[in-house]
Amino acid sequence: MTIDTPRPTKRERTLAALLEHGLDLFERQGYDQTTVAQIARAAGVTEMTFFRYFPAKEHLLLDDPYDPVLTAAIAEQPRTLPPFVRAARGLRSAWRALPEPEAPVIRRRVRIVARTPGLRGAMWRSTGNTERAIVERLVADGASPDDARVAAASVLAALVAGLYAWADDESGTGTLAAAIEHALDVIDVCHD
Template identity: 50%
Template sequence: MARHEHTHTRLIETALKLFETQGFERTTVAQIADAAGVTQMTFFRHFPSKAAVVTVDPYDPAIAAAVGAQAPELPPLLRATRGLRNALSALDERELDTVRRRVRIIAGSDALRADMAAATSATEKAIAEQLPAACSRLAARAAAAAVMAALTAALFEWAHDDSLPMADAVEASLCTLEGRLV
């Protein structure tokens, strides 16, 4: 593992532990940097803000690309739900614990939920841009917004229920959008 990647991973793990024990709002960048054995400047080379440790989602480009890879003749909502399923099925099981921790921290903070809403908006836009040109811009935006709302609901439910697999939570939400019972 390269030095930069090792430091990045250490900062994430350290921040998550501190957020879980002290709360997001009561944890400072100085505390994270100190506990990780780096300077605050190093922290900011890796993250633009404390919130970015938990709200920046590395999966968003993969979700948009998976939506874009769906058959263009499908209706926009079906194309978006299938793309989201494909993108999430590629997640490494080892990553899910970190994702669950991040979502729990976000769910516990008003400020982070607001940041997540902004990030979700950017993902919605990226998904809408991948939907077929044959549908209206409004249809593409509505499908993207619906899928992201369903994903957010599923993630918040999954984060607080250790017995619920993420795939099951997401599937239940997406089936609801498609008008199917789970």
């Protein structure tokens, strides 16, 4: 909880309204069945305005400000390890340190993505930036570009699969960090 909440600017308020009503409608009637016009109307705004806040419908669900932490964690892994193992262990230690409070919102979003085939592709594309960041890090440390791309893509795919499994768990008991760690364990099978 922040100390003081100075009256949110109008921009912040409409953004929040779009996010809230968007998530709500997606959950109630499905992503494909929900129209941008509907979301806008629910938020007391025009379709046009929606696109001033999000470049596309899917961006209401896909945001990703996590990159810097990840690459830092990868950099800390010993360079003697193969790129694939470095990436996997780096991601694992990064997510272990992540704060859990944001988990509920993330869960709502991931749930919708996991259940909408068309969005799974979009999610994958949206990991493009993260992938680039990881590749950069690995190459800077001596890996071949091709190998780095393979390692990054593969590790990210495992991470996303782990996210889906966590979001789909009805009980909702497990922590996000544990789910991620488990997913990366499936992949990092070398014990040396």
